Amino acid sequence: MMHVLVTGGSGYAGRFIVEALLAAGHSVATTGRTEPDAGFFSGPVDFIGADLEPANAKRTLFNGVDGFVHAAFHHVPGRFRGGEGDDPETFRRLNLDGSVALFAAAKQAGVSRAVFLSSRAVYGAQPPGVVLDETTAPQPDTLYGEVKLAAERAIAAMADDGFLPIALRATGIYGPAGPGRRHKWAELFATCEAREDIPPRVGTEVHGDDMAAAVRLMLEGDADGLRAGSSPDLVFNLSDILLDRHDLLAEYVRITGLGAPLPQRADASAFNAMDCTRLKRLGWTPRGRLDLGGLV
Structure with missing residues (x-):
């Protein structure tokens, strides 16, 4: 068993990771500015x-x-793209320089495995309908994407025989939030209940438990296999389903019996879905369907 340090472990994504590690028998420490409640x-x-x-x-x-x-x-709060607000300098310093400094310190301390939670935002705007795989040339069009990509590259440059840092380009993480927290679709569901107009949207989604399973794979998997599987850039796409908001709310309405009107379907023809073949070849098996367990 491993002792794993998770930064942001009490955050929405981080909590899934901590719980998956605990369930697997690992001991966990997490960092943050405020200690979570007992x-x-x-x-x-x-x-x-x-x-x-x-x-x-x-x-x-x-x-x-x-x-x-x-x-x-x-x-x-509540924003990643555009999350710099009116202070891009601090956003870049903490999320790029701070991330790189943490990985450098981890390597110096003799940590052998490290995982960076990156984002599909590194791809930015791509030709309509093009499927994104890890060989797709990134062209981030937000500061968020720029920072994630720059951190990926700096961290990958630290790799050697004793240190394996891998980036997971995650997208649309969903699932139950921690005690006292709201899940990512809580406001959308409330809008549906109020029978207010909801604009169409389509996006890629992955359940938090499946995301955490991928993190575990990076920590526990055979190092040579991970290096070969992610060669040469040490990155993996991490996504599962392409989800139309119409279908999400149709399932919510079915479960709750609300009878609320549904938004129009979005035009998905130009959307850039993510190819996760590289990760699945290593044995990652997401649920492949929408799962609203714990959200309704």
Whole structure:
């Protein structure tokens, strides 16, 4: 079993990762500015007060750590794209320089496995209908995407025989939130209940448990197999279903019996879906369907 440090472990995505690691028998520590309430996690989790300031990324943070997962991200509440608000300098310093500093400290401390939670935003605008795989040339069109891509590249450059840092380009993580928290579609469901107009939308989604399973695969899988599977750039796409908001709300209405009107279907012909063949070849098996368990 491993001792794993997860930054941002009490965040929406981070909590799925912590719970998956606990379920697998690993011991976990998480960092953040505020310690979560007792009972937030299903088992014991050590808490270390920390932030993303590059100067605070100390080697001692990783004492006794075997694996590192970086899920923390500084942004305006509720926004990733555009999450810099009116302070792009701080956004870049914390999310790029801070991330790179943490991975450098992890490597210096002798951590062997590290996972960076990246984003499909690195691809930016692509020709209509083109399917995105890891060989697609990134062309980020937001500061969020630029920062994620720059961090990916800096972290990958640290790889050697003793240190394996891998980036997961995740998209649309959904699922139940932690105690006292709201899930990502709570406001959308409330709008549906109020029978207000909802604009059409289509997007790629992955359940948080499936995302966390991919993180575990990066930490536990054969190192040579992971290197070969992600060669040469040490990145994997992480997505599951292409979901139209019409279908999401149709399932919500079916379960709840609301009888609320549904939005029009979006035009998905130009959407850039993600190809996750590279990850699936390593044994990752997402559920392949919408799962509203714990959300309704």
